[in-house]
Every structure is written in structure tokens, then in C-alpha cells.
Amino acid sequence: MPHSTKFLPSFLVFLLFFFFISFSYAKSHTFSKTISPSTLGLNRHKLSHLHFYFHDVIGGRNQTAVRVAASPATSTSPTGFGSVVIMDDPLTEQPEWGSKEVGRAQGIYASASQTELGFLMVLNFAFTQGRYNGSSLSIVGRNTVASAVREMPVVGGSGVFRFAHGYAHAKTYAIVEFEAVVEYNVYVFHY
Numbered sequence: 001m002p003h004s005t006k007f008l009p010s011f012l013v014f015l016l017f018f019f020f021i022s023f024s025y026a027k028s029h030t031f032s033k034t035i036s037p038s039t040l041g042l043n044r045h046k047l048s049h050l051h052f053y054f055h056d057v058i059g060g061r062n063q064t065a066v067r068v069a070a071s072p073a074t075s076t077s078p079t080g081f082g083s084v085v086i087m088d089d090p091l092t093e094q095p096e097w098g099s100k101e102v103g104r105a106q107g108i109y110a111s112a113s114q115t116e117l118g119f120l121m122v123l124n125f126a127f128t129q130g131r132y133n134g135s136s137l138s139i140v141g142r143n144t145v146a147s148a149v150r151e152m153p154v155v156g157g158s159g160v161f162r163f164a165h166g167y168a169h170a171k172t173y174a175i176v177e178f179e180a181v182v183e184y185n186v187y188v189f190h191y
């Protein structure tokens with residue numbers, strides 16, 4: 001069969017060539033490549049303003065924030081330096097505790113200043129209403145709670161808030177017994 005003995009080597013060469021090409025193609029494209037924003041449906045950048053009230057309750061029957069760690073010096077520090085608190089705080093439309101809940105503030109605040117009441121805030125606003133249900137915004141910032149207005153960066157988000165960036169303004173609305181009510185105005189760019 002002279003035909004097939006001649007055919008076989010060239011077929012092998014073709015196969016080798018094909019594997020080489022596809023291998024080098026895969027190698028240069030598996031880790032990273034440039035794509036168009038429209039591939040992810042990212043066409044219109046918009047700015048949203050969210051307004052809600054945050055309820056931080058550190059004791060009593062409806063406690064929402066628990067201290068999980070402290071240093072030996074925390075109890076004698078005027079700023080509670082070193083204490084770490086985990087929160088799952090309701091976010092409501094109106095300042096009243098029983099007002100409609102729009103989400104939760106879930107995360108950590110830690111006393112990180114020795115000279116004033118200043119917390120490191122690391123938290124997610126996890127929204128539960130309407131088109132925001134299931135979407136979240138991530139905050140990392142400094143919260144000097146005695147200041148009239150505190151600004152914290154929005155560093156990202158998920159769901160409708162993918163690619164989010166912006167800032168949150170926090171303003172204490174009321175402090176009653178164990179509960180602090182904080183008014184939040186959040187301005188965020190997203191798609």
C-alpha cells in the first residue's frame with residue numbers, strides 16, 4: 001500500500017503541528033486575556049444613593065453585636081483599644097427599630113485608636129429588598145464615632161453592585177440604652 005505509507009508521516013506531522021498550535025494558544029490564554037466590557041453586559045455606569053438606618057445593639061434582649069476579643073489592656077484603655085466586635089445589625093428604611101428592614105450590616109468593628117474612639121470597620125451591607133435582594137456592598141474604613149459625620153470607602157460589591165466603588169457617610173441619629181441608631185447615606189458607582 002504505497003499510498004498509505006506516504007500518507008501516514010505527513011498526517012503525523014499535521015497532528016503534531018495542530019497540537020503544538022493549540023497547546024501554545026491555550027498556554028497564552030488560560031490565565032488572562034482582554035475582553036470587552038459588553039461581554040459582561042457592563043454598558044452603563046450609574047451612580048446610586050442609598051439611605052437607611054443602622055441599628056447596633058450591644059446588649060439586652062435584641063443584641064445584634066457581640067464582643068469576641070479584647071487585649072488585657074482593653075478594660076483600662078479610655079478608648080477600649082483592642083476590642084473586636086462582630087455585628088449582624090439590621091438596616092431599616094426609617095429610624096425606628098421595627099421599621100422595614102432593607103438589609104443587614106454584617107462584619108467586624110475593632111477599636112484601633114489609643115487616643116480617640118476610632119474603629120476599623122470591615123463589613124458587608126447585605127441587601128434583602130427588591131432588585132437589591134442578594135446583592136452586597138463591602139466597606140473598609142475608619143469610624144471615629146464621636147465625629148458628626150464619618151466617611152468610609154465602599155471598596156466593592158456583588159450582584160447589582162459588581163465593580164462598585166464609592167463612599168458611605170455615617171451620622172449618629174440616636175443612642176438609647178444599648179442601641180445606637182446611625183443614619184447612612186451611601187453613594188456608589190456601579191453598572
Ligand SMILES: *[C@@H]1O[C@H](CO)[C@@H](O)[C@H](O)[C@H]1NC(C)=O
Pocket residue numbers: 060061062098
Ligand atoms: C426587641 O425586639 C422586639 C421585636 O421587634 C420588640 O418588641 C422589643 O421591644 C425589643 N426589645 C428591646 C429591649 O428593644
Ligand SMILES: *[C@@H]1O[C@H](CO)[C@@H](O)[C@H](O)[C@H]1NC(C)=O
Pocket residue numbers: 128129130133134
Ligand atoms: C430575597 O431572595 C431570597 C433568596 O432568593 C428569597 O428567599 C427572598 O424571599 C427574597 N426576599 C425578597 C423580599 O424578595
